[in-house]
Amino acid sequence: MQTLGEFKLPHFFNYPPYFTLQPVRDTREKQIQLWKELILDYCRTQKIFIVGLDEDFPLFTNAVIERSLSHEAREAFLSALVSEGRAEWLDKGRRKCLILWHRIQDWADLILSFARDNGLEDGVMTVDEIRSGIESRGTELHGMERTILMRALKHLEHKGKLAIFKGTSADDEGVKFSI
Amino acid sequence: MAGDLLPAAELTESGRPVLYSGEVECSLLSAVDLLSEEVPSFPHLKSFLLILTTHRLLLLPPPQTTTDPSRFIPLSSIQQIFSTKKSMFHSPRIRFQVSTTPEGKVSESGRGSKSVVITLVMRGKTDPDSFIVKFWDSWRKRDWEASGSGSGAGSGSGEGSSSLAVRMPVVGLSGILRKEQEMWESTDKTLQDAFQDLNALMSKAKEMVTLAEKMRLKLLSGSNSQPTSGTSNDDEMGTKEEMQDWLLSVGIVSPVTKESAGALYHQQLSRQLADFVKKPLERAGGMINMIDIYCLFNRARGTELISPDDLLQACSLWEKFDVSVMLRKFDSGVMVIQSKTHSDDEIFGRIRSLMMKTEALVNGISASDAAMTLGVAPAMAKEYLLAAEGKGLVCRDVSPDGFRFYINFFLELDPQNIYLVKDHSRYSTWIRAISSR
Known part of the structure; x- marks a missing residue:
């Protein structure tokens, strides 16, 4: 083969x-x-x-x-x-x-369980930390496309699971979980 | 049954009369009644199709009453043709005296001790005068006598295949001869000298017919059989293929022409064509290109060529008759003649087995590969393949190498498990074929 x-x-x-x-x-x-x-x-x-x-x-x-x-x-x-x-x-x-081999919904679920696994139910993280931080290493979130991540985060924000706050530049956008 | 007083005429499957050897149609009239004014028991045939040939008056029943048998009156039995009286109030009538047996039957041989006067009533809008002229001509020419004595040997040897013997070959020359003869009839009798040349030509034609007959019989008896005693080494014929080519040129003795058939031209042409295409169709495997038939048909007619338009019209009329062939139009617009017994399934079966060969599995096949294996023209093979594609049997591969077809196993595959290979599937056969390469 x-x-x-x-x-x-x-x-x-x-x-x-x-x-x-x-x-x-x-x-x-x-x-x-x-x-x-x-x-x-x-x-x-x-x-x-x-x-x-x-x-x-x-x-x-x-x-x-x-x-x-x-x-x-x-x-x-x-x-x-x-x-x-x-x-x-x-x-x-x-x-x-x-x-989207995972639909946005599925990505969102992955983010939630990632947050729970790391005890971040009320925690704060930058977007880049989710994509490339030490915590996400070894999970599917590691190295994920920023466009998709933002889409999934917005989806969660919409559902009231987190809040996205803007920094001075796109690089320091962050999220506050409230699961 | 009173109808039995006239002998029955044989028809082909498509409803064309089976002619004797050397017999040629001269004129066709529709809507003709036949009766005898003196013998009430004589059959009264209503609105029949009347065909005048050099040998007979054929009476074919109208299409909607095909149960009525066809009848004929041999011209040899006619003793006298009476001049016609014209009337403003009646349809034109022709009377003639026919000899009958003592029971009042008109015999095929035309001999008899009694006689009866028969009337033809022409209800159609056809011109009776030209018909009467032709009727007189045919009767006076006594062609039946010439062919009666001449065909003695030929019909004897061709007995085994009676229907073939009837269509027996006079090569294109016969057409020319006939034309010449017609002209000859109309010219002054002082030109008698010229006839001698013609007669010489005629006797040559007869030799050609005999030769044709001999060759045909030889082919029929099989290429391996011993040559018959009469033939010398010179007669040895080439390959079977050559013979087939030769057979293709075998003429139609009595081509339907606009002149003879008039308004019935396309209808009669259609029937004649239906009879003609059977043999080429058989050879081509049940389907043949319009263009091929056009060539073959015109070659067989020799002199009386038809236009492509006439051919198309004749073919489209088949729908209305009960004939064994049909016109088929492919999606691409290509038109073919197909026999009704011919099934696509059979062709698809052949394509399937062709596609499942290792070589075809690995490299696919092109239309010309298929043409060679199926024994059809490449254009036709492509039509078959495209039809098979539409049925999901094959699928295409378009690449810089060309347009090729592969066996279609898409439908066997399971998108939920793209690695699954079902046993005994085309897919598994294909995998075996490519991995053995």
Whole structure:
């Protein structure tokens, strides 16, 4: 079985029609589903948050069978993720896509349990501490994309679980938990 | 049954008359009644299709009453054709005297001791005069005598395949000959000298027919069988393929023409075409391109070529008749002729087994690969593959290497578990094939 780094690829990754957007409806729907799962799986294991359509995303090219997805196909597969709430376009030109292998809701839950684990029910933390601090090391929060983190924090603020306070610059934004 | 007084005429499946060898249609009239004014028991046929040939008067029942048998009157039985009286108040009538057996039957041989006067009433809006002229001509020419003695040997040897013998081949030359003969009829009798050349040509034509017959029989008896005693080494024919090519040029003795069929042209053409396409269809595996048929059909007609438009019209009329072939339009717009017994499932079955071969599993197949295996034209193979794609049997791979098709196993895969390989699936077969590479 072929691998991409440490990622194990399914057999059908070497199936040339997998890289051609199929015109027949039933076939195409199945193809899109398979792509969605593969992209989410890969991004989750490789901690990839943003996929650029015109960049070298490793999944979009298979050197073994010399096939590469067309721009149209890339957009079709990512759009399918967007419509399911598992991704979001970062720009109107649809060149960059934010991949949400955890939905915002799930990220929010992860933050809450992280806060509880560290006895921060009433504590204060900066946003950057959550992303790259010692406390978050070894959790899924470590190294997470700032856009997603902010989205999850806002979600929690909305639910009254915390308050976001602004510092002098974006770097010192902080949160006060009140779980 | 009074109808039995006239002999029954044989029809093809598509409702075209089966002609004798050398018999040619001269004129068609619709809505013709036949009766005898002196013998009340004589059948009264109403609004039949009348076909005048060089040998017979054929009477085909109107399409909606196909249970009525078709009848014919041999021209040889006609003793006299009476001149017609014109009237403003009646439909034009033609009377002629026919010899019958003592029981009043019109026999196929045309001989009999008694006679009866038969009247044809032409209710259609056709011109009776030109018909009468042709009727006289055909009757006077006595073509049935010529072919009767000439075909003795030929029909004897062709007995095994009666229906084939009827369509027997006179190559394109026959058309030319016929035209010549018509002209010849109309020119002055002082040109008698010229006939001698024509007669020589005619006798050559007869030789060609005999040769054609011989070759056909040989092919029928199989390419491996011993050559018949009469043939020398020179006769040895090339490959079977050449023979097939040759057979394709075999002419239609009596092509339906605008001249002879008039308003019934497309209808009759359609029926003749339906009979004609059967053999090429069989050879092509049940489906054939319109363009191919256009070439074959016109080649067989020799002189009386038809336009592509006529062909299309003739094909579209098939829907209305009970014939064994149909016109089919693919999504891409390509039109083909397909026999009704031909099923796509059979073709898809062949494509499936073709796609499951190791080589095709690994590298896919192109339309031209498929064309070679299926024995059809590449354009047609592509149509088949696209149809198979629509059914989810195959799927496409478009790359700089070209457009290829692979067996479709997308539908077998489970998005919830992308690593799952079901046993005995196309997917597992494919994995085996690529890993053995």
